[in-house]
Amino acid sequence: MTVAPASLILASASPRRRELLTQIGVSFELIVHDIDESMLLGELPVNYVCRLARAKAMTVAQNQTGINGRPVLGADTIVVVDDQVLGKPRDEQDAHRMLSLLSGRQHEVMSAVCICQGDKSVLELSRTKVDFKTLSSAEIRSYWLSGEPSGKAGAYAVQGLGALFIESLQGSYSGVVGLPIFETARLLQSFGITTALDRSGLIE
DSSP states (O other), rough: OOOOOOOEEOOOOOHHHHHHHHHHOOOEEEOOOOOOOOOOOOOOHHHHHHHHHHHHHHHHHHHHHTTOOOEEEEEEEEEEEEEEEOOSSHHHHHHHHHHHTTTTSSEEEEEEEEEEETTTEEEEEEEEEEEEOOOOOOHHHHHHTTSSSSOOOGGOOOOGGGGGGEEEEESOOOHHHTHHHHHHHHHHHHTTOOOOGGGGSSSS
């Protein structure tokens, strides 16, 4: 697969986002952001995820040296149930609480991706419905012991053992992983950044 020189800055420490960008042949330089990710009082989940994605990109674009005018990509993913945002679990008890909330019902995963370059800032939002099977306490305990829920929004990873809990998914699988590829590719194109498919020589 052909990979172009790094023309993009990725403002994220997420290994999953790095893997997804690499998967589509986009070369990038990693610069980790440092922002306050607390929700504002009365803030809606959709406004929250969009604000964070934009803030991550803008913080790096405006405050880091060595950017040299390159576009900066920021992204954020949240798990929402009953209008409640489920972040990363603090401990086993918190993970059990989250997975119990998701058990036997549908929740929504929102992934926002934003690219900033100079005065230009464009954002896309992916919304995906995910249906969980009913989970037993033993399953939740076993899953926690696997180590996978730690550091994951909503205490599960769709690309890992968490897939065993998912009955159906309506929307973007990659968005649930952490970076909606379709929306991201569309953003990249608008900033003149190509994917491996664009460089295959078959697309004019």
